[in-house]
Amino acid sequence: MDGDLVIDVHGLTKSFGDTRVVDDFSIQVPRGAIYGFLGPNGSGKTTTIRLMCGLLKPDGGGGTALGYDIVTQSREIKSRVGYMTQKFSLYGDLTVKENLDFMARLHAVPNQKETVLATLEEYDLEPRAKQLAANLSGGWKQRLALAAATMHKPGLLMLDEPTAGVDPKARRDFWDRIRRLSQQGVTVLVSTHYMDEAVQCDSIAYIAYGKKLIDAPSADIAGIVGLTTWRIEGKGLQPVYDALEHARGVDQIARFGSALHVSGRDEAALERAIAPWRERPEFEVSKAKTGLEEAFIWLMTGAQDNFQ
Numbered sequence: 001m002d003g004d005l006v007i008d009v010h011g012l013t014k015s016f017g018d019t020r021v022v023d024d025f026s027i028q029v030p031r032g033a034i035y036g037f038l039g040p041n042g043s044g045k046t047t048t049i050r051l052m053c054g055l056l057k058p059d060g061g062g063g064t065a066l067g068y069d070i071v072t073q074s075r076e077i078k079s080r081v082g083y084m085t086q087k088f089s090l091y092g093d094l095t096v097k098e099n100l101d102f103m104a105r106l107h108a109v110p111n112q113k114e115t116v117l118a119t120l121e122e123y124d125l126e127p128r129a130k131q132l133a134a135n136l137s138g139g140w141k142q143r144l145a146l147a148a149a150t151m152h153k154p155g156l157l158m159l160d161e162p163t164a165g166v167d168p169k170a171r172r173d174f175w176d177r178i179r180r181l182s183q184q185g186v187t188v189l190v191s192t193h194y195m196d197e198a199v200q201c202d203s204i205a206y207i208a209y210g211k212k213l214i215d216a217p218s219a220d221i222a223g224i225v226g227l228t229t230w231r232i233e234g235k236g237l238q239p240v241y242d243a244l245e246h247a248r249g250v251d252q253i254a255r256f257g258s259a260l261h262v263s264g265r266d267e268a269a270l271e272r273a274i275a276p277w278r279e280r281p282e283f284e285v286s287k288a289k290t291g292l293e294e295a296f297i298w299l300m301t302g303a304q305d306n307f308q
């Protein structure tokens with residue numbers, strides 16, 4: 001492997017028919033990283049992840065995953081990758097244990113019987129071992145899917161919107177497990193639409209229209225985008241919204257629950273736009289930390305300007 005890079009790809013492109021879905025995509029992912037892939041629906045996240053893991057051949061570009069060539073050694077990569085999608089892809093008419101038995105055979109896992117038992121224990125699935133997978137709740141289905149995806153000890157785990165439709169407690173539990181796997185040296189690529197999951201990723205690639213708009217540690221993204229944000233709270237915010245929407249210095253305005261988040265790149269101009277509202281006693285106006293969501297909306301706005 002090149003240094004400790006688990007993914008090292010350059011210039012990947014992929015079209016379906018006349019539509020270019022992935023456009024000149026490059027990325028380096030170090031071992032043990034949790035790398036989040038974010039972007040609007042249909043922006044090419046799944047296709048990009050599948051290209052990087054040798055599940056799909058690129059039209060152009062190339063590179064390595066786990067040290068193997070993604071174009072010519074896809075078989076080697078596939079056997080070393082754990083793959084989990086939002087759609088439950090195990091067998092509903094098999095029990096929990098039968099599903100794991102099946103996956104263990106499929107991956108030719110050594111010591112199959114012991115491995116399945118250890119996996120049931122590790123994922124707290126023992127009490128449900130004889131239950132049909134179809135009858136599990138969403139959170140337990142997802143836990144079984146993760147158990148199945150990791151049983152062959154993959155070095156790279158690829159999770160495509162793994163927690164879509166799963167309740168918050170099950171999602172938290174899922175992320176605790178992901179963090180533990182990463183501490184054991186497993187590299188995780190995860191696509192998600194949830195901001196609370198995005199912040200748990202070490203780094204984030206934000207993709208829109210097949211292009212990577214940003215690729216940085218999640219903690220650095222707001223700073224790179226360079227927005228300053230003010231929060232305005234109070235009743236009757238619509239007139240505030242209407243007044244600020246096109247005000248000089250305001251690049252972006254968004255509702256967050258019962259508050260408005262008003263952001264701009266020119267700090268002084270933004271402050272001037274906000275000033276009249278700070279004097280109004282019915283509103284509470286305070287400086288806020290620019291969040292990932294604001295940063296992504298900003299990136300998308302710029303991207304639309306560039307791509308339309």
Ligand SMILES: Nc1ncnc2c1ncn2[C@@H]1O[C@H](COP(=O)(O)OP(=O)(O)OP(=O)(O)O)[C@@H](O)[C@H]1O
Nearest residue numbers: 016017021039040041042043044045046047048191
């Ligand atoms: N096998 C395929 N054949 C034709 N078009 C495809 C194929 N796979 C994906 N696409 C199209 O490519 C585009 C990107 O799809 P992709 O699934 O990679 O996006 P995504 O960012 O993962 O979306 P989502 O967030 O909705 O899962 C979409 O327009 C999709 O319809």
